[in-house]
Amino acid sequence: MEKLEAVASLGQTELLRPARVRAALAANDRLKLYLSLLQAAQQRASGEGVPALDLSREFAAAGLKAGWLAELPANAFREGKLLHLPELSRLRDCLVEDLQVMVRPVDADEALVQRVEHWCGWLAQLAPDTLSAADLQALTSGKRGKDDSLHLLVMDLHKAINRLAAELSSENIDGAHVWQIEAEDRPRIAAFMRGLNQTRALKLQHPGLDTAATRDGDRLLLQNDIGTNDAHVLVIQVEGLEVSLTYSDLHSRRFAFFQSLLCEVGASWGEAQARTRAGLNAGAAYYVGTARFSCSDEMSLWKTLEGIGARIVFLIDWNRARKRLEQFVGKGDAVAILAESARRRVGHMAWLEAGGERLIFGAMQALGPDYFRIGDRLDVVMGTERARGFVLDVMALASAAAQQHQPLALVADDARLLLARYLHRHDEFDLLAEHAAYCHAMAEGLRDGLAHGYERDRKAARVFAERAKDWERAADQLVMDARARAEARPRWQAFAEVVETADDVADALEEAAFLLSLIASDHHRGWRGEVHQSMQLLADTVLTAAQDHVRALEIARTLGERSSAEDHEEFVAALWRVLNAERQCDVLLRDVRRALAEHVSDAATLNLSTDFAQALEAATDWLLATGYGVRRLAFSRVRVGE
Secondary structure (H helix, E strand, O other): OHHHHHHHHOOOHHHHHHHHHHHHHHHHHHHHHHHHHHHHHHHHHHOOOOOOOOOHHHHHHHOOOOHHHHOHHHHOEEEOOEEEOOOHHHHHHHHHHHHHHHHHHHOOOHHHHHHHHHHHHHHHOOOOOEEOHHHHHHHHOOOOOOOOOHHHHHHHHHHHHHHHHHHOOEEEEOOEEEEOOOOOHHHHHHHHHHHHHHHHHHHOOOOOOOEEEEEEOOEEEEEEOOOOOOOOEEEEEEEOOEEEEEEEEOOHHHHHHHHHHHHOOOOEEOOOEEEOOOOOHHHOOEEEEEEEEEOOOHHHHHHHHHHHHHHHHHHOOHHHHHHHHOOOOOHHHHHHHHHHHHHOOOOOHHHHHOOOHHHHHHHHHHHOOOOOOOOOOHHHHHOHHHHHHHHHHHHHHHHHHHHOOOOHHHHHHHHHHHHHHHHHHOOHHHHHHHHHHHHHHHHHHHHHHHHOOHHHOHHHHHHHHHHHHHHHHHHHHHHHHHHHHHHHOHHHHHHHHHHHHHHHHHHHHHHHHHHHHHHOOOOOOOOOOHHHHHHHHHHHHHHHHHHHHHHHHHHHOOOOOOOOHHHHHHHHHHHHHHHHHHHHHHHHHHHHHHHHHHHOOOHHHHHHHHHHHHHHHHHHHHHHHHHHHHHHHHHHHOOOOO
């Protein structure tokens, strides 16, 4: 009944008719069982030797397993003309509740409504644990005459509900329960179900995704129950080429997540509202919002409905998956992982079914204390991006295994191998190489900028300076990652120190890019000829040093006791070329100063140009210092002394 209340709270009562009919028919089965139990109690209490009535089939049909109900006849006894029933008050409440359920789909019949109200009031006046002979007659009599009975009311309600059910001649469209629709609705419903069925398998055995569709005037209505939570429903209205989707959720984060998913298919969301309703979500607040989609034609409408349907499965057990993921990454990253798993059509249910967090903890434990210690978070050890990538790959493994019906033990083994590959692929030298790539990009940009005359192009110089700042910030993040790892892993300490030195290279190059943007702001007088040539030669040499630094790191990543002599020789040669470049830049800096002194008279231009050249030269100083650190680390890896 909770789902029905949730749909009712969204104002779409037309969608409730079949569900209310089904609920009323189930209530009818329960009411007939209750009356049979009263009759059985009366018989057992009337004399000894009366065999117990076998109502197991009726209990099964009604879906009831309550022990107190099954024991009710055996616990009954007579005292004079009164029948004592210890659980009568509980039975009375059940009778009232199911009468109200039965009348709901036929509430347009005033006579039936009045009879239900009368009998609910009559039941409320009963004694808590005794029934008189007249009470029993009023409850169980099936003979029609001048007096009504609760049994007769149940029979009349059942007849009215059966008539209503016949009027709601239903059909099935690709799994959707539909009734009273128009011809134009069929391809629209099929489009929604096509999307839903594309991803339905990702929920595995979890209940949910039942869809109902009907027409209310000019509107096609579709309702999906998503999962099992009472306040978690979705209702779609289609009128013309306009789609309106109303969504309710008890979790604000999941609500925001679904908002982002539907924005991918053109949703325009209004402001979400927090609501409370008796009987829903245990009275706690839940969230309701509406998204609108404007479609240009019928094909666009079908595509929108298909896109909506394909994304609903990712809401099932979303909050449980998020909480599990937060053991390994930050809150925002956990949501980002779930969003990406939805975009990849992988989902999270297979990962949860395969063990969830146990898969990842098992993989971490298998690698041992050299990589992970108790209490380590995955993103702290591996870095945020790599941790996210690993978890997503594990989810993909679990999803593929589930679709192929592979054993869960296989997924656990694959997760361990995957983590080992991640850590091997992204070891300490990889972080240094990634940092070097940002430095190389800035050095190359400075060389190309001078070649294209950025010192006279204010816009181009400013754009490059902004890009260089972004690269420098990314390089800074790598430094912080290395420091964080060094705090947890002593073996990272030496690498963190080298990365910190390398960051001075990035700082010097970013400073040079900034100064070039200032020079381009009308501070380039005298730059033609010798000044520009000397600056270009300096920038060329800095780029050459950065390229040799990258080469040295690429070789260092693969150095080991079994690496070849050629690798060792090339590694040393690359470092020596960095050394020679640094010495050459010392000379070139003096050439730049001489040219500036001879050709530049403007004070601002002279100062900015000198600072620019010094920043370029400083980059090679720090490249050399970094190279010595890389040499020390590489020799340690191959167990060679300095």
